[in-house]
Amino acid sequence: MEMIFNINWENSSKTVDLFSLRNYPLFYDWVASPDGEKIAVVVENENRETTVWVNGKTWENVFERVCYLQFTPDNRLICTVQKDGLWTVAIDGNLWENSFDYVWNLQFNQDGKVIAVNVKVGNQYSVCVNDKPWQKFFYDARDLFISDKGNNIATYVRLENYPVLDILNFAKGMWSLAVNESAWDKKFISVFGCAFSPNGEKVAAGVRFSNREFSIAVDGNIWESTFLQVWEPVFLNNVDVLAPVKTEIGWQLYCNGRPFWEYGFTQIWNLRVHPAKEKIAGVIATDLGKWTVIVNGTPWKYSFSDLVLPPIFSPDGEKVAVAVKDKGKWGIVVDDEPWSLDVDRVWDPIFSPDGEKVAVRAEKGNKYFLVINDKIHKESFDYLWDPIFSPDGEKVLLRGIKGNTYYRKVLKIEKIIG
């Protein structure tokens, strides 16, 4: 997801003293704001009164519980809170007017303006968006999906309330996808892999039928073909839908129900698309235990034994980077060239706006490091958040904790990579 940050790139450093947190018997769930200016954590006192601590100050409200603490891209601090037994959402300490028996799956869209949660009232389930609950409730609601623009919201819903062991009715299907309160008019054994189009106008998902075959549904309309199995679909553009499907020749890439790549693989999943260039990257297995990346139909020459995580496109769509695990060791690969990095754990690679630099945080010997273009920055931290590139790609924002201090630093990249 492309984040929109308003970051001060001139003020090179800032610290927040964390020592005062020792006054609390319990504190957990650290989060740093995207601009690096704030660090927050959930704190509890001896009476189990719970609240949020931000840069040394706490919110006025106290709660029974605080969950899902996170910053939105516009640097607002959000979480779910339980107060007087009921649950709601808090934004910078201000509570929504609506409260529920339970809320979970707190999420926001690309710019953070649309905030939504799954909600439970009595034994009924639904969604609340920006403090406006859907009017329609369901027997169950699982997972929440917000389109990038925030114009549409979806959740998997259960439309029948058959009792446990009622397998003959289960076989008829009882799950669907609700988009903005309205469930598709078809029921399935299961619905999974929900994905919105880039403009948020269309939505696709994998579905399983009563006869145990699979297909892809787009806005509730099912592809003509059924398959032995399918994985999560993605939109190639605002109309066309891609999905890995299992056919008699193995796993294949299909588009709108027809073969897109004619050949099959031992496995293909984790598709990613660069919508502007309609480029496709995915993870394939060419044989058992041989995982690699495929870009527009061309597999990389290197393969990896354990894991290849979802590929990441550079902003211009010309490069692809990925985190891998090979024979128990984590690594980063950019355009089929593995880094020489020797660390215990790495996180997802992040491209600079021009695509020339790749930054990643890494852990070695229980210390966290910033790595750019395979060069490890000398300074270590007890914890680091993901680095953020400046718009000109010349600087990187580093947010980390060392000892009892939170650090916000703006570093010149040339000093790291030389």
Place this chain on the structure above:
Amino acid sequence: MKEFKREIITDIGIDRVLDFLDEKRIKRAIDRVLSKESAARLKAFVQTCVHCGLCSETCHHYLSHDGDPTYAPAAKVKMTIGDILEKDGNVTKEDIKRYARIAFTECNLCRRCTMFCPFGIDIGYLISLVRRICGILGVAPQFIQDQVYSHMSCYNMLWLKQDEWLDTIQWIEDELRYEIKNARIPIGKKDSDILLLIHGLEAKYMTPLLMNMLKIMLVSGVDFTLPDIDGWDYTNKSIYMHDFETMTMVTKRHYEIATKLRVKRIVITE
């Protein structure tokens, strides 16, 4: 061979589901498994068995039925996959019912017989093909099917809803605070060392067990987390129907959570 005689037992997962099937659909399922999914070892195994009977004494079903030869592993293969091959897949609903009974209730796929077979015939594999055929047809004991349907849509075996999972862990945390000062059970904590997955029963009916395990995790001081989304249940009941599609979905989910939270390892209870 002694006559195949069994006490009549009804199970809607087998008897009622068969009402909805026809022999054409049965043939299609058999062809899919035997010609597209089975390895060459199927033919080799079936042709290699010399009916020496060494497998019989290794089977607890055979022993616990006073040496009834119809419970011998070689006989069970002959009465199921052997029968299917002999009839070239043109079998009746009554045949499927018999196969299901044998494959689901008279063989645990423990493979002890394979250890004693002079040719190393994997009898468990052969019986598992029968479970796979029955599974594709939706013919399996009701309790197994119920849990598999739950896995298909909820990724846990007992239809636990997402809020019920989270609320259960929060309740356990409250209870633990009577014993452990400031006990805190992390849920969905990124970058932990360990992702702890639990048995579905422990979250729904056996919470004291789960509480004890969480107590151990807390006191040991390890950096762990439970998932905050579907995929917290490591059980995969679809294996009993050889429902590979659900099996892969559930297992894939576990690895997706582990990599999303970027833990170093997955630990399971029990």
